[in-house]
Amino acid sequence: MKTYDILIIGGGAAGFFTAINIVEKNPKVKIAILERGKEVLEKVRISGGGRCNVTHAQFIPNELAKNYPRGEKELRGPFHQFASGDTIEWFEKHGVELKIENDGRMFPVTDSSYTIIDCFLSATQKLGIEVLKGRSVQSIFKSEKHWKIDTQSETFACQKLIVATGSNPKVWQLMETLGHSVVSPVPSLFTFNIKDVRIKDLPGVSADVSVTVKDSKLKSVGPLLITHWGMSGPAILKLSAWGARELFDKKYQFQIAVNWLKDYTATEVEEQLRELKLEHAKKTVAKKSPFELVQRLWESIVLAAGIGPETKWADLSKTQIQKLALELTQATFQVNGKSTFKEEFVTAGGIDLKEINFKTMQSKLHDDLYFAGEILNIDAITGGFNFQNAWTGGFILADHIYS
Known part of the structure; x- marks a missing residue:
């Protein structure tokens, strides 16, 4: 049996970030990451079309939390400790510069997810964190003195156990055997x-x-x-x-x-269309969009309102104007x-948030059991927010695991 101070189940973003932060704060800790697959950090690799959408340029904690359909309330406190600005600083300290795109998403300046992967692999190597692949966890047992983890090939023991496996039904089942409640998963994004x-x-x-x-x-x-x-x-x-x-x-x-x-209502648009009928009486309705719409879309909307491709503005009936206003503002x-959505499958569901202490990321049911990332019933809209949850949880966990 191999014994460690800390074992992390899950070789993804949350698992690596947590491990690195723990050892940077506690250099003598013996720690290993158990990954069931042949490769680690697979979701990081495919994120953002292979560019890795690391976080989002939303720097106000309470505003940042509003991007989480599940977890908004619970993340407000943690985001006051570690949010997007802290993520930027952390990666800069580890040699990775990030850039902000027009929509607020943040990527490494290299536009390559391998920059993040290399950063994590380099840090684990430098800090002596063992990364053990092909270790699929079969059972988890809590004795008086330690946690015992059985994989297909060997058995491990540790003082403190961190679960960071993302949306893994098998691990959710193992958590249920320990008494945790799992909110049933459904697709999101x-x-x-x-x-x-x-x-x-x-x-x-x-x-x-x-x-x-x-x-x-x-x-x-x-x-x-x-x-x-x-x-x-x-x-x-x-x-x-x-x-x-x-x-x-x-x-x-x-x-x-x-x-x-x-922003416009059907009534407001009807009024605009009546004005356009007077202004452009001799012009063809379909020929040019009077609104900020792509021409092809405008032509399709005009046709859907029962207006012919050669119809002039002057010839529009009251009924056609009403129908066009509805197609523009209430198209069903x-x-x-x-x-x-692409390869970035996100699940709503996971460990019930009521069973987690968000000041430490520790289980309320078991001492020395911690969680980070999407194994919890937390998920976000697209734009780097799911990774930010992983970074925040990992940082707080690392900060409190030996405090």
């Missing part, structure tokens, strides 16, 4: 499958919109992207995150209303299913 003649020929077209789920309080504002299979983009992904459980209950069959003009689409 997904795109909407929509087959509709209005968007059939518009893949790649985007617009700044507001979207609501009908018969629901779910609403989102931001860029929407039309795809070959339906709709994606930040507005849709935010809806999927905030509505993860509700949309699961609907079996991903529901209707959305899209306001292509975001039927959603039939979902698709995973």
